[in-house]
Amino acid sequence: MVMTMTLKPPVIRTAAPHSHHPATPQPTKISVRDINVFYGEKQALNSISVEIPGKAVTAFIGPSGCGKSTFLRCINRMNDTIAGCRVEGQIVMDGQDINDRSIDPVVLRAKVGMVFQKPNPFPKSIFENVAYGPRIHGIASNKQDLEGIVEASLKKAGLWAEVSDRLNQPGTSLSGGQQQRLVIARAIAVNPEVILMDEPCSALDPIATARVEELIDELRQQFCIVIVTHSMAQAARVSQRTVFFHMGELIESGSTEEIFTNPREPRTQDYITGRIG
Amino acid sequence: MTDIAAARLKKRHAAETRFRVYGRTAIIIALSFLALLMGRIGMQGYSTFTTNTVSLSVYLDPARIDAGDLEGSNFDYVVALALLKKMGETDDDYGTNASEAMDLVSRDLGFQILNRLKAEPGLLGKTITVTGPMKANADLYYKGQLKRETAQADRRLNNHQLDWLDRLKADGDVKSGFNVAFFTHADSTEPEQAGILGAVMGSAMMLLVTALIAVPMGVLAAVWLEEFAPKNRWTDIIEVNINNLAAVPSIVYGLLGLAVFINWLGAPRGAPLTGGMVLALMALPTIIIATRSALKAVPPSIREAALGVGASRTQTVFHHVLPQAMPGVMTGTILSLAHALGETAPLLMIGMIAFNPGIPEGFTSSASVLPVQVFIWENASERAFHERTAAAIIVLLVFMIAMNAAAVILRRRFERRW
Amino acid sequence: MTVLVALALLAAFSGGVFLLGRRRAVRLAGGAPASLHSLPGYHGAWVALWAGAPAALILFAFAVFGGRMEDAALRAQAPAAISQLSEQRQEVFWSDARAEARGETSSEVRWEGDLGAAMAAKVSEARQITAYGRIAALALAGVLALVGFLLAFPRLSKDFRARNRVEGWTGVLLIACSTVAVLTTLGIVLSLLWESLRFFQAVSPLEFLLGTSWDPQIAMRADQVASSGAFGAVPLFAGTFLIMLIGMAVAAPVGLFSAIYLSEYAGPAMRATVKPLLEVLAGVPTVVYGFFAALTVGPTFRAFFNWIGSFLVGGPMDALGQYLETVQNQMALTAGVVMGIMLIPFVSSLSDDIINAVPQSLRDGSYAMGATKSETVKRVILPAALPGVVGALMLAVSRAIGETMIVTMAAGLQAKMTANPLDTVTTVTVQIVTLLTGDQEFDSPKTLAAFGLGLTLFVVTLALNVFALAIVRKYREQYD
Structure with missing residues (x-):
């Protein structure tokens, strides 16, 4: 087998064929002011301030350990569940600081859903997985209602066609890509406003990744989506805005096109051309 | 947020609080049981560690002591007379006063006089001072556990005797001090003379036998299973078998010991050797399991390094892997030996329940061990034995906690993160 | 006691043999230790194992099973006098004879007349059996130790794979230790089954498992x-x-x-x-x-x-x-x-x-x-x-x-x-x-x-x- 290798500079397309950039810039959904995060003595995030638009996909990029996941977990206060983790600063969503004492993290998390790196369906049936959120939050008033929500969520997650005939089988019996779409369905079943995704495709094969990316692009119509990724190509494909983190600091944020074609900061330039990372 | 949603949220948080309270209550219950257990035993037992001794001037009356037959003379009566004399009373015709006096002072004083007379016959006809323990009931009175307020019929000592005791105390003839006898005597039918030395020695001897059999055998078995054994059905069976053996009720090991060691092989009943063998079989599975997990924790890189410089598999295991695993092995071993130390039921099966008034002479002679001593004393009807039972438990727990602490320190000290 | 002393002597003998074997290996190497296949210590250990292990096994077996064998030998010939006694009385007779011979306390039964004579005879017989048994076991152990040494020692040579042999012995020991766990289970099962079967000869298992009266x-x-x-x-x-x-x-x-x-x-x-x-x-x-x-x-x-x-x-x-x-x-x-x-x-x-x-x-x-x-x-x-x-x-x-x-x-x-x-x-x-x-x-x-x-x-x-x-x-x- 003969292999011809042509050395070309990396080409990063900023718009996938199916992606349609909004004509008008979206209003700000979440506005972050001066966030610092500490794990015990160690400071993980250093004075982060950024605006996240609604009904668009914002990508957090940066080398591993740069703090992008930590920051993501600030937005639904998942860091509360980690012993020894301390968050300082303001994250204002719809005019309210989510770190305020009056905010109930339980309510907040119903509004801000999250999808994790590795698909984590509960060891329950597919139906019960999706019904989990509506059940605990008391969203459905009766069984028909619940079934309706489950069906709608699975449809939105593009999974309905594949699982409608086996809703009683365990969620863990699905393939990795299906599991990830199942947990996305689980997240949207409680009708959140924001969906956080922590490297949602890193455990998936390319075909499953493409399905999930397509799904993200569709969900953008309805939800504010924040996605952490260390695949720059993915960020370029799915996001409208990109935020670059490095060593616990926010280096640069802007529209995805700008960041990838014309970064202001040399460190961003270095990262997207592969010199650091 | 709608009212319904708000109400629902409130309910959810109330459920959360309730659940947290259940959890906390469970922990509080568990810990208060521990506190109650330890507290009760401490309260019941601490008084054993002090005891009251009396000093009496005894006239060695040649009329009452037969120099030719010292052993046959009633020294208890001589001591009782000395006590009566001190109280300014004499014995009556029925001997009631003397027997009341005998109820107060330990027979140990009589034995002391006997021994001194044997050594020095010239003492006959002279007055000597002997010091010895009070009888258990008198001791309890001084310690406030036998109260004058109790109706006379319900207590072991009558008012007359209590008056004497008060006078003895007032005159300074009775002194309270550390109860040495409890630690230097073996079991006795007289509570004030009963001690735990015999049981402690028995426990030590038995544990030595257990350790000598179970530790090398358990470690070597674990080495074979973890490092050499092929993975096949036979070794699977051994593994399942060992896990199950660890959960077999201890009394079944006792039945095994009775049927095989005693009735079939003729091992001596109630001896440290036999008990040690039974407990060794019992400790074996836990030692094997602990050793295996310690060996598992040694990273393969160590083995590869040794094999890489040309060591044989046996050399690799015994020169490198096992020494690395040793802290874990020791921890598991100490814990299982501590467990064996507190075991009682199997020992009852092999006849270790006899009354043993002496220090065990050897590994094949009948002996008591601490937990069995606790069981025997708990069964005794005299109240003073209950006090001693609790004290013996304190000693047993001190040993066990010391062993557990040693294991914990070992684990902390040598804990290694690879 | 005797066995312990014998074991100590055996250990000393093995120790000596170990030194001999090691010295011989050093001599064989002739100043070039690397020319040996195995380290001198392994040569010594191998000889010591042959000298010590079989004999130790015999002594151990004697300590464990000796009592039973003596008992069987003693009972081989029952005196005529005891044939009239009930089975349980006969058991008491035998255990008394053994206890008497060992100088332990026997039961409180007084054996008189014919029985007394039979008892005296059996006691002296038991003493003899014990003495002979002891001598036989010690002699066997001594011979085994000597033979083991004499067979093993001449086989030492430069190319002798002493290490592999010793490791073979080690493997056997390890397997033996693992087998103990299995033997324990077997012992539990067999002893419980055996005694239970005897119990079920007197009481039917159905009655035992379903009966509602326990006294x-x-x-x-x-x-x-x-x-x-x-x-x-x-x-x-x-x-x-x-x-x-x-x-x-x-x-x-x-x-x-x-x-x-x-x-x-x-x-x-x-x-x-x-x-x-x-x-x-x-x-x-x-x-x-x-x-x-x-x-x-x-x-x-x-x-x-x-x-x-x-x-x-x-x-x-x-x-x-x-x-x-x-x-x-x-x-x-x-x-x-x-x-x-x-x-x-x-x-x-x-x-x-x-x-x-x-x-x-x-x-x-x-x-x-x-x-x-x-x-x-x-x-x-x-x-x-x-x-x-x-x-x-x-x-x-x-x-x-x-x-x-x-x-x-x-x-x-x-x-x-x-x-x-x-x-x-x-x-x-x-x-x-x-x-x-x-x-x-x-x-x-x-x-x-x-x-x-x-x-x-x-x-x-x-x-x-x-x-x-x-x-x-x-x-x-x-x-x-």
């Missing part, structure tokens, strides 16, 4: 036939079950909730204090729990119920009051509650392990959905951990059934079929202890009944353990 004392009377219907174990099973249920009613909720709190709610500081304290509770010997039950819990419960009763007497619930006033220390409740306390740390540490094995990602998933901690525990963690928790509880049940000292000291001896926790019941283990700690004749059905009970206990706990351990193992593999 082993009846069979003690000489004129009574053993199988007079006093060995129905159902009341014992009922009592065991009742106490186990009470124990689990205490241990399961407290242990489980403690485990949940410790793994899901408590901070590291609390875990670091509470866990060792629970370990202390777990390390307390059961005899201590028994003492606590008998002298603290029992009297407290009794006083409490009597006190309640004193209020009810004369009222509308007079009968209940009357009953409560008669409640005794040794009620099932006492033993059950204390057993529950004993099992708390067991349940909690097993459940803790199992709950910790539930992957963190499931918790994260649930929290991210806006579930509270308790919702996460109830709806995600516990369902996920259910098989493991069931396994842990089954192991606790097995412990409760096999527990002996607490029930021996705090439960009663009356075999009753009752579900009333204030009543006195007895258990399988209590009866085993009672049957075997009195004066016993080993062949009486009364003693053998203990083995029947032991077998039942072993089978039930084994079934529980095998099942529970299989569940737990499968559960662990699921999340590995």
